[in-house]
Amino acid sequence: MIQQLTIGQATRAARVTRKAVRVYEAKGLLPPAGRSTAGYRLYDDTDVERLTFIRRARTLGLHLDDIREVLAIHAGGIPPCVTVRDKLDARVAEIDKAVADLLALRRTLVETRHRAEECVDELPVTVCSIIEGP
Structure with missing residues (x-):
């Protein structure tokens, strides 16, 4: 007999949240759960x-579409x-970029900060070299 788990038991076993389970069901990554006679969602191994x-x-x-x-x-x-290897290679490329x-x-930012050395907080107000830009 297949063991039926409540959503709480399944989420603890898989270490995911209840919200994640509902999202994965809605996105078609997880088949719709069976229901108990009381209407509770039931999951198996x-x-x-x-x-x-x-x-x-x-x-x-990995993105949900990849999964x-x-x-x-x-x-x-x-x-x-x-x-899976191709998807992981694509993620590495995304991260490298x-x-x-x-x-x-x-x-x-560092170059702009160095240009800011020219700025002086004095009156009369002058335009800051950072705002003027290169």
């Missing part, structure tokens, strides 16, 4: 495994490892 996978994938920064694709490939009986953008912003 397969649901907990799926929730755990989704949590891990989100922790790695949906990986789950669909897996459901089709095909090992999704190549797809974000780091480069942040480093460029940092350089700009």
